Amino acid sequence: MKYWLMKNEVEDYSIDDLKRDKKTLWTGVRNYQARNFMRDEMQPGDLAIFYHSNAEPSGAAGIMKIRGKSLADPTQFEKTSDYYDEKASHEKPRWFLREVEFVRKLKRLVSIQEMREIPACRDMLTLQKGSRLSITPLKKGEWDAILKASEKNPRG
DNA sequence: GCCAACGTTGGC
DNA sequence: GCCAACGTTGGC
Numbered sequence: 667m668k669y670w671l672m673k674n675e676v677e678d679y680s681i682d683d684l685k686r687d688k689k690t691l692w693t694g695v696r697n698y699q700a701r702n703f704m705r706d707e708m709q710p711g712d713l714a715i716f717y718h719s720n721a722e723p724s725g726a727a728g729i730m731k732i733r734g735k736s737l738a739d740p741t742q743f744e745k746t747s748d749y750y751d752e753k754a755s756h757e758k759p760r761w762f763l764r765e766v767e768f769v770r771k772l773k774r775l776v777s778i779q780e781m782r783e784i785p786a787c788r789d790m791l792t793l794q795k796g797s798r799l800s801i802t803p804l805k806k807g808e809w810d811a812i813l814k815a816s817e818k819n820p821r822g
Numbered sequence: 823g824c825c826a827a828c829g830t831t832g833g834c
Numbered sequence: 835g836c837c838a839a840c841g842t843t844g845g846c
Contacts, residue, residue, distance in 0.1 A: 673831095673832090675831095675832085697841075698841090699841095719831080719832060719833085720831085720832060720833085723833095724832075724833070778833075795838085795839080796831095796838070796839040796840060797832095797839090797840090798830080798831045798832070798839075798840060798841085799840095800831085
């Protein structure tokens with residue numbers, strides 16, 4: 667089983683929205699590397715951190731589970747969508763996604779500043795300067811360290 | 823196939 | 835709102 671970190675802008679869709687919906691399609695990813703992770707690398711049952719970006723503060727907010735196999739992102743075919751892609755067709759979809767299922771919120775949000783201070787997270791892709799990739803694999807040690815931090819009191 | 827220009831991401 | 839860093843586009 668693999669671990670992932672998946673970013674979303676908190677105003678657009680947050681962990682609370684996923685909690686309400688129980689599951690959702692992870693639409694709108696328009697980066698090839700992130701697409702390849704979703705299309706080729708994810709497996710049903712993998713776990714992912716739901717990361718709030720453009721938040722105050724940004725950070726790890728919850729846990730979700732990958733469901734099913736990869737699907738064509740329906741928004742690429744919707745002319746009125748921000749994510750419409752005129753070069754994509756139903757015969758040859760360009761963008762793929764997974765359905766994700768709410769597992770739980772973290773006891774408290776682990777901010778990006780806090781993650782930077784965790785030794786086990788030193789090499790995390792999301793924390794590297796200039797990193798913009800919205801979906802990244804997490805090592806087990808990184809996953810464990812973030813969850814552990816969420817159980818501790820802040821500054822503790 | 824190079825690379826400048828442009829658009830986007832996302833922390834701050 | 836700023837802007838560094840990055841990805842994409844398109845002229846050549």
